[in-house]
Amino acid sequence: MRLRETVALLDRVGTVDGRFYRQLTDASSTEELVTRWATALEEIPATLPDGSWDVSRVVRDYYECRRGDNSAQYRSIEPHDILRAWARHCDARMQRHTDPIPAADPDDLPAFLAELRTTRTAVATGRAAPVEHRALTGGSNPDIEARLRAIGTCIPPHTRTELARFRPVRAVREAAVVAGQPDPLSVRCDWCQAPEGRPCRSRRVRPDGSVRSNAPRATPHPSRVDLATAQHGREAAA
Numbered sequence: 001m002r003l004r005e006t007v008a009l010l011d012r013v014g015t016v017d018g019r020f021y022r023q024l025t026d027a028s029s030t031e032e033l034v035t036r037w038a039t040a041l042e043e044i045p046a047t048l049p050d051g052s053w054d055v056s057r058v059v060r061d062y063y064e065c066r067r068g069d070n071s072a073q074y075r076s077i078e079p080h081d082i083l084r085a086w087a088r089h090c091d092a093r094m095q096r097h098t099d100p101i102p103a104a105d106p107d108d109l110p111a112f113l114a115e116l117r118t119t120r121t122a123v124a125t126g127r128a129a130p131v132e133h134r135a136l137t138g139g140s141n142p143d144i145e146a147r148l149r150a151i152g153t154c155i156p157p158h159t160r161t162e163l164a165r166f167r168p169v170r171a172v173r174e175a176a177v178v179a180g181q182p183d184p185l186s187v188r189c190d191w192c193q194a195p196e197g198r199p200c201r202s203r204r205v206r207p208d209g210s211v212r213s214n215a216p217r218a219t220p221h222p223s224r225v226d227l228a229t230a231q232h233g234r235e236a237a238a
């Protein structure tokens with residue numbers, strides 16, 4: 001903070017806290033006060049360009065007893081209160097920051113680390129904005145959300161097509177839903193007795209009537225499709 005900014009800050013404190021200037025008796029103690037504050041807050045910015053920090057807000061928070069700190073009842077604000085608020089602010093910035101990969105050659109370790117440190121210091125001291133990679137995967141991106149809604153899954157459409165031949169039952173089911181038709185597997189099959197959610201089965205029967213095999217079918221029995229359509233129609237009408 002520049003001297004001018006420190007004086008403005010002290011003026012603000014004096015405005016809200018009657019005790020503050022009462023401690024001053026003569027010109028020399030005023031000068032001493034200004035020097036003490038200016039020295040202590042030399043390294044701290046008055047404001048940050050992104051609006052995340054404003055030293056006058058710290059004064060207001062102190063006297064409004066924010067953060068559960070009731071010190072304002074007992075004493076005027078001191079430079080250490082501002083230093084503590086600034087340290088908290090820097091911590092919060094670093095919490096949001098994800099180190100970007102330095103442009104320096106990773107084999108040149110001193111240069112690599114120096115760049116990393118420079119970036120971190122710039123973020124911590126407010127000279128650079130935090131790099132928030134997590135914001136991209138936080139689920140708040142409307143574009144990604146719309147795409148997820150459109151396909152109903154996080155598997156991209158071309159991958160689903162590739163997968164279709166390995167899971168034919170699922171592929172038929174998805175194709176029906178996409179085409180706006182009822183999902184046949186949502187009802188029990190009266191023909192082969194396949195329960196809800198399970199594929200139809202091809203029963204191979206021996207001449208004596210006993211079951212020889214029970215292979216799952218990729219396509220549901222036509223009667224099951226009819227049943228699902230009927231049910232779908234009832235639900236739509238209801």
Ligand SMILES: [Zn+2]
Pocket residue numbers: 189190191192193194199200201220221224
């Ligand atoms: Zn069936």
